[in-house]
Amino acid sequence: MYLLIIFFPLISAAIILLFGRFLGTKGANLFSCFCLGLNVIISCFIYYDIIVSNSIIIINLWSWVSFNIFETNITFFIDSLSGGMVFVVNLVSFLVHVYSTSYMKGDPHTPRFMGYLSLFTFFMLVLITSQNYLQLFIGWEGVGLSSYLLINYWFGRIQANKAAIKAMLVNRVGDAALIAAIILIWINYGNVNFFTTFSSHNNTIETIIPILLLVGAIGKSAQIGLHTWLPDAMEGPTPVSALIHAATMVTAGVYLIIRSSSLFEASSTSLIITVLIGGLTALFAATVGLAQNDIKKIIAYSTCSQLGFMVLACGISYYSLSLFHLINHAFFKALLFLSAGSVIHALSDEQDIRKMGGTSIMLPLSYIFILIGSLSLAGTPFLAGYYSKDLLLELSTKQYYIIIGAWLGLAATLLTAFYSFKLISRTFIMFQNSPRVYWKSIHEGEFNLLWPLFILSLGSLFSGFYMKDLILGPIIHPNISIIVKFTPLILSVIGASIALILFILSKNYWLLFINKRIKKLYGFLSSAWGFDKIISTFIIKPIWSFGYNISFKLFDSGFIEMFGPFGVSKKIIIGTQKISSIQSGFLFNYALFILMGASIYVMLN
Numbered sequence: 235m236y237l238l239i240i241f242f243p244l245i246s247a248a249i250i251l252l253f254g255r256f257l258g259t260k261g262a263n264l265f266s267c268f269c270l271g272l273n274v275i276i277s278c279f280i281y282y283d284i285i286v287s288n289s290i291i292i293i294n295l296w297s298w299v300s301f302n303i304f305e306t307n308i309t310f311f312i313d314s315l316s317g318g319m320v321f322v323v324n325l326v327s328f329l330v331h332v333y334s335t336s337y338m339k340g341d342p343h344t345p346r347f348m349g350y351l352s353l354f355t356f357f358m359l360v361l362i363t364s365q366n367y368l369q370l371f372i373g374w375e376g377v378g379l380s381s382y383l384l385i386n387y388w389f390g391r392i393q394a395n396k397a398a399i400k401a402m403l404v405n406r407v408g409d410a411a412l413i414a415a416i417i418l419i420w421i422n423y424g425n426v427n428f429f430t431t432f433s434s435h436n437n438t439i440e441t442i443i444p445i446l447l448l449v450g451a452i453g454k455s456a457q458i459g460l461h462t463w464l465p466d467a468m469e470g471p472t473p474v475s476a477l478i479h480a481a482t483m484v485t486a487g488v489y490l491i492i493r494s495s496s497l498f499e500a501s502s503t504s505l506i507i508t509v510l511i512g513g514l515t516a517l518f519a520a521t522v523g524l525a526q527n528d529i530k531k532i533i534a535y536s537t538c539s540q541l542g543f544m545v546l547a548c549g550i551s552y553y554s555l556s557l558f559h560l561i562n563h564a565f566f567k568a569l570l571f572l573s574a575g576s577v578i579h580a581l582s583d584e585q586d587i588r589k590m591g592g593t594s595i596m597l598p599l600s601y602i603f604i605l606i607g608s609l610s611l612a613g614t615p616f617l618a619g620y621y622s623k624d625l626l627l628e629l630s631t632k633q634y635y636i637i638i639g640a641w642l643g644l645a646a647t648l649l650t651a652f653y654s655f656k657l658i659s660r661t662f663i664m665f666q667n668s669p670r671v672y673w674k675s676i677h678e679g680e681f682n683l684l685w686p687l688f689i690l691s692l693g694s695l696f697s698g699f700y701m702k703d704l705i706l707g708p709i710i711h712p713n714i715s716i717i718v719k720f721t722p723l724i725l726s727v728i729g730a731s732i733a734l735i736l737f738i739l740s741k742n743y744w745l746l747f748i749n750k751r752i753k754k755l756y757g758f759l760s761s762a763w764g765f766d767k768i769i770s771t772f773i774i775k776p777i778w779s780f781g782y783n784i785s786f787k788l789f790d791s792g793f794i795e796m797f798g799p800f801g802v803s804k805k806i807i808i809g810t811q812k813i814s815s816i817q818s819g820f821l822f823n824y825a826l827f828i829l830m831g832a833s834i835y836v837m838l839n
């Protein structure tokens with residue numbers, strides 16, 4: 235029965251994509267939601283068996299690769315780590331499916347969209363239930379393909395085309411590093427199973443392998459340097475943003491690090507690099523989120539920042555805490571994205587928060603849901619984010635040799651509260667800046683759109699409290715001073731207060747003067763530290779120039795045309811035409827050639 239949890243989404247995707255035209259929109263919606271609903275029910279049984287009964291589920295299907303001493307099977311493996319992931323992925327995916335039945339209403343290609351969602355869920359489940367790196371790579375590439383299809387769902391829009399291609403190409407860098415890591419694991423350890431005893435006396439290899447795995451995670455989890463695809467992915471429909479950026483694709487990199495913990499623990503260098511990458515990403519994305527005005531991009535950069543916290547937790551060797559924050563994040567981030575979609579849907583597809591304001595009057599439920607998600611994101615006490623993020627920051631202060639990770643995380647905490655309350659104040663509380671036409675049609679969504687938000691809000695409120703013992707186990711809270719313990723909360727309060735005061739006073743003259751002084755800083759942050767420009771100038775353009783010179787000038791215009799119709803072949807044709815002119819058809823010409831030939835022969839002899 236447990237094997238069905240993998241294949242229900244595949245069956246849903248196959249039937250809808252092949253026969254969606256015959257099923258129609260209602261049929262595709264019902265069938266996909268039914269399959270994912272069954273998956274959620276089975277996930278509950280699996281999680282009960284694993285956590286409460288302390289068991290492990292192994293489903294060995296068939297031998298896959300058998301080469302010399304290298305043996306790899308298609309095996310689905312569910313333990314306490316993948317069990318929690320399976321439950322969260324299925325639950326969020328089911329709620330996104332239900333939400334989409336309302337959000338995509340009126341779209342003529344909804345069956346194709348639902349099929350892509352189910353396909354994405356299938357590959358994500360393959361990724362997190364694999365027993366070896368080779369099988370994981372199938373799911374890894376599958377979610378990349380599915381995300382391309384989902385981001386580019388509205389393929390008639392050029393920006394959607396560009397965003398999907400960018401996501402695919404940027405992730406190729408991480409994928410190449412992951413392939414290299416798998417090859418090195420096979421060469422050095424003779425196996426690619428997760429539970430192989432990784433023992434090596436080569437310190438260089440022990441460092442290179444986790445660093446390559448980290449690069450793979452950087453690409454998939456949008457860490458600093460390979461993060462540029464994440465905000466552009468907002469070109470896809472809002473349910474796609476929730477599915478990709480909440481509990482699924484972007485968390486695959488974090489899952490890879492957690493699953494490879496034994497390899498990371500063998501190299502202190504890789505752990506220090508992991509802390510630096512996670513801390514820098516948390517701070518970088520938080521600063522960029524300050525200067526964004528697109529409601530979805532603000533939430534997207536907050537995703538990037540929170541993923542940095544998860545990677546930071548892995549760097550300080552608290553992998554279960556990283557998983558705990560991942561699960562909590564799945565609830566409140568999916569809630570934020572889907573609630574933002576509710577606002578966008580109500581305001582005639584408007585995404586700029588500068589053109590909103592005062593919508594709490596007409597959209598009270600959406601306001602409550604976004605408020606719950608934002609408070610949890612900011613680490614408000616007794617909400618989901620508080621139990622994981624605050625503990626993470628407390629534990630990071632113990633690692634004195636990489637204390638910079640704690641400082642980066644604390645700075646990101648202050649900025650997180652700032653941009654969260656900027657979003658709330660500009661969208662719901664502040665001056666009404668929407669055109670009159672928006673207010674003529676503004677309304678809360680249908681039941682199918684709202685009740686998934688209610689379920690996610692419950693998760694954002696209570697998942698931290700009820701799941702901390704199940705996931706964290708015997709983690710001992712650090713013995714730290716009261717000041718250090720309450721520092722994250724104090725910083726969150728300061729950030730939220732500054733945001734509210736700043737935007738309440740945003741129409742005063744003196745603030746405009748300050749804005750002129752910080753114009754350059756604002757431009758720097760709104761451009762995401764200029765990463766796109768830097769990458770375009772120093773990487774993309776040189777590669778294009780190299781490719782142009784090699785493929786076009788050297789080969790197409792060089793060797794190929796040299797032997798083409800205007801090169802050597804043309805000269806051969808001209809030469810043969812001149813030789814053929816000898817065949818004049820006149821007898822005296824032939825006699826002259828015969829005499830010349832005879833004369834030359836006599837002279838030579």
